[in-house]
Amino acid sequence: xxxxxxxxxxxxxxxxxxxxxxxxxxxxxxxxxxxxxxxxxxxxxxxxxxxxxxxxxxxxxxxxxxxxxxxxxxxxxxxxxxxxxxxxxxxxxxxxxxxxxxxxxxxxxxxxxxxxxxxxxxxxxxxxxxxxxxxxxxxxxxxxxxxxxxxxxxxxxxxxxxxxxxxxxxxxxxxxxxxxxxxxxxxxxxxxxxxxxxxxxxxxxxxxxxxxxxxxxxxxxxxxxxxxxxxxxxxxxxxxxxxxxxxxxxxxxxxxxxxxxxxxxxxxxxxxxxxxxxxxxxxxxxxxxxxxxxxxxxxxxxxxxxxxxxxxxxxxxxxxxxxxxxxxxxxxxxxxxxxxxxxxxxxxxxxxxxxxxxxxxxxxxxxxxxxxxxxxxxxxxxxxxxxxxxxxxxxxxxxxxxxxxxxxxxxxxxxxxxxxxxxxxxxxxxxxxxxxxxxxxxxxxxxxxxxxxxxxxxxxxxxxxxxxxxxxxxxxxxxxxxx
Numbered sequence: 001x002x003x004x005x006x007x008x009x010x011x012x013x014x015x016x017x018x019x020x021x022x023x024x025x026x027x028x029x030x031x032x033x034x035x036x037x038x039x040x041x042x043x044x045x046x047x048x049x050x051x052x053x054x055x056x057x058x059x060x061x062x063x064x065x066x067x068x069x070x071x072x073x074x075x076x077x078x079x080x081x082x083x084x085x086x087x088x089x090x091x092x093x094x095x096x097x098x099x100x101x102x103x104x105x106x107x108x109x110x111x112x113x114x115x116x117x118x119x120x121x122x123x124x125x126x127x128x129x130x131x132x133x134x135x136x137x138x139x140x141x142x143x144x145x146x147x148x149x150x151x152x153x154x155x156x157x158x159x160x161x162x163x164x165x166x167x168x169x170x171x172x173x174x175x176x177x178x179x180x181x182x183x184x185x186x187x188x189x190x191x192x193x194x195x196x197x198x199x200x201x202x203x204x205x206x207x208x209x210x211x212x213x214x215x216x217x218x219x220x221x222x223x224x225x226x227x228x229x230x231x232x233x234x235x236x237x238x239x240x241x242x243x244x245x246x247x248x249x250x251x252x253x254x255x256x257x258x259x260x261x262x263x264x265x266x267x268x269x270x271x272x273x274x275x276x277x278x279x280x281x282x283x284x285x286x287x288x289x290x291x292x293x294x295x296x297x298x299x300x301x302x303x304x305x306x307x308x309x310x311x312x313x314x315x316x317x318x319x320x321x322x323x324x325x326x327x328x329x330x331x332x333x334x335x336x337x338x339x340x341x342x343x344x345x346x347x348x349x350x351x352x353x354x355x356x357x358x359x360x361x362x363x364x365x366x367x368x369x370x371x372x373x374x375x376x377x378x379x380x381x382x383x384x385x386x387x388x389x390x391x392x393x394x395x396x397x398x399x400x401x402x403x404x405x406x407x408x409x410x411x412x413x414x415x416x417x418x419x420x421x422x423x424x425x426x427x428x429x430x431x432x433x434x435x436x437x438x439x440x441x442x443x444x445x446x447x448x449x450x451x452x453x454x455x456x457x458x459x460x461x462x463x464x465x466x467x468x469x470x471x472x473x474x475x476x477x478x479x480x481x482x483x
Contacts, residue, residue, distance in 0.1 A: 001043040002165075003251045004203050006470060012040065017258060030156055030179060033259065040161035041124070048123040055089060056158050059133045060151040067140045067147030075141060082137040090130040096120040098326035125165045127323055131290055132158045136172040138294060144173035153179050162255040166248040168266040168286035175261070182260035192257030194455075197463050199250025204466040206420070207243035209413040210236040212475045213405040218376055222385035222394060228402045230389035236410075237376055238369050239417040242271065244477075245284070264289075271421045274360040275352065276340040276367055287323075291316050310345070314338040324375075329383065333374045340367055 001008050016036050023029045042049050065078040097120055104114035123129070136154060140147045148154045157175050217225065217233030225233075249266035256263040264286050273279035280288045292301075296316045302309045314335065321334020344352065352360060373390070377383035388394040 001040055003248060004200060004466075004470060007043075009200075009467065009470070012036075013255070020259060026179075026181070031152065033161075034152055034156040034159065037156065037159040037161040037164065041159060041164060044165075045124045047121070052123065052129060052159075053155065055086070055129075055133065056155045057151055058085065059136055059158075060148065060154040062137050063140045063147035063154065066137055079137060079141050083134065086130050086133050090126060093120055093123055093126055095322075095326045128164065128167055128169060129158060131169050131287075132172075134294065135170070135290070139172040139176075144171075145176040148176070148179075162252040162259075162261075163263070166245065166252070167284075168249055168252060168264050169290050170263065170286070174264065178261050184258070184260040188257050188260075192254045192259075194254070194459060195257060196251050196254030197459050197466075199247040199252075199254060200466045201462040202243040202247030202250060202420075204469050205462075206413055206417045207240050207247055208469070208475050208477070209410060210417060211240045211244070211477050213410055214240050214376075215477070217405065218382075218386070222389070223396060225386070225389040225394070226396050226402070227389060227392045229405065230386060232402060232405060234369055234373060234376075234386075234390070236414065238271075238372055239414060239421070241372065241375075242267075242421065243417060269422055271365060271368070272361065272423075273364040273368070274357065275344055275349070275364055276337060277344050279364055279368055280337070280341070287320070291320055295319070306345070310342045313341050317341065327378075329374055329377055329380065332380075333371055336371050336374060 001012065003009075016033075019032055020029055023032055038049065041052075059082065062078050062082045066075050066082075069075045069078065096117075100115055100117050107114050136157065139145055148157075153176075156179065157170070157172060160170075160175075163170055214233055214236035217229055218237070220229070246267040253263045253265065266284060266286050268282040268285065270279050270282035273282055296312055299312045299315065300308055301312065317334040317338030318331060319334070320337075321331045324330045324334070343349065352363060355363070370387075373386050374383050377386060385394065389396075
């Protein structure tokens with residue numbers, strides 16, 4: 001069940017919110033949210049729900065073992081078991097087919113018959129599920145928050161539907177206290193609606209519109225893709241992946257607020273980055289900080305030799321790429337970003353930091369866009385063909401016209417996407433507030449009222465437009481279902 005689906009928008013979410021508000025206490029509300037989260041997951045993939053519930057109970061038990069133990073050796077053993085089982089579960093379901101394919105390729109070169117094993121299906125949200133489970137036991141081990149006394153709390157933390165399929169990745173130390181005590185004020189609920197509708201508009205109006213030419217251009221045969229068409233395709237994909245993913249994150253944050261939860265912000269205008277290091281402070285923040293706190297720092301971080309620091313960065317981004325999918329293209333995409341992070345710690349980084357702000361920004365955006373080519377391509381051959389087209393190195397006897405992709409709707413949408421990749425909306429609100437403050441005191445209440453009414457009209461308009469496009473059956477892919 002996608003957030004951008006009629007069944008979710010017009011049935012599931014209204015029922016969840018209505019019953020949630022009517023329930024008397026936080027325990028009853030938690031049970032309701034857990035039940036609805038299980039329904040949400042089962043709607044998309046009921047086959048694995050018992051397996052994931054069993055895994056949740058296992059992690060609950062491991063949390064009690066870690067939290068209640070006073071012997072350091074026993075606590076370390078519990079953490080080792082938790083990491084082994086959770087990573088093993090992820091590896092089996094997500095990487096078995098990849099591993100068997102790699103092994104069969106080696107066997108084929110050796111003239112040995114390939115292994116005949118059944119295809120292992122991929123549970124929805126397994127990557128996010130696993131990182132939540134690991135965060136639970138590790139945070140308990142580090143005494144950041146106590147182990148849950150009720151397995152339903154662990155199940156709700158892991159299965160909580162707003163973050164289940166696309167994040168943001170939550171920490172037990174942040175969510176655990178909120179399971180015990182939280183409140184929903186009128187202002188916070190209203191802000192949650194704003195965030196949710198804004199995220200829905202990002203997804204439906206911008207991401208879905210630019211997704212169509214992006215998918216069409218990346219699917220073109222190599223001999224039909226000119227340089228202008230290729231550049232337009234990667235521009236559209238760059239906008240698509242940001243507005244698709246950040247839109248879902250905004251919807252998750254908004255729903256969290258409506259239910260009284262505070263989630264970590266997952267994006268902070270990443271295409272304004274001045275370096276790749278800066279980009280990863282702004283892009284998929286919950287994943288980047290998860291790897292930082294649970295892997296990079298335990299490996300030694302940057303507190304040791306430069307050589308070891310570079311190794312740590314490459315190891316983290318190797319795993320970051322692998323986390324996104326069982327494909328060598330994802331691995332290379334991760335190593336590609338790791339390489340630039342290492343490069344920026346050398347003399348190159350010092351020189352790059354002295355460049356004018358515009359040039360630093362162009363460098364970061366260019367590197368990121370080239371990385372998206374690798375990320376989007378299904379094979380290295382496809383990525384190579386696309387790079388050749390980008391730089392005019394391929395022969396194109398059957399060139400596609402750029403005009404066939406640049407319809408008025410797509411051009412306007414791409415333009416708005418570029419503008420709203422930055423803090424334009426925040427700037428407009430700031431300017432409006434300053435205008436209100438500059439008005440005579442007697443008119444302050446009138447200005448605030450007018451501003452509130454205009455904001456409500458805008459939110460309703462965005463909701464209606466998004467709903468109309470949804471009802472019209474417009475192109476509605478979801479990138480992160482691949483992961």
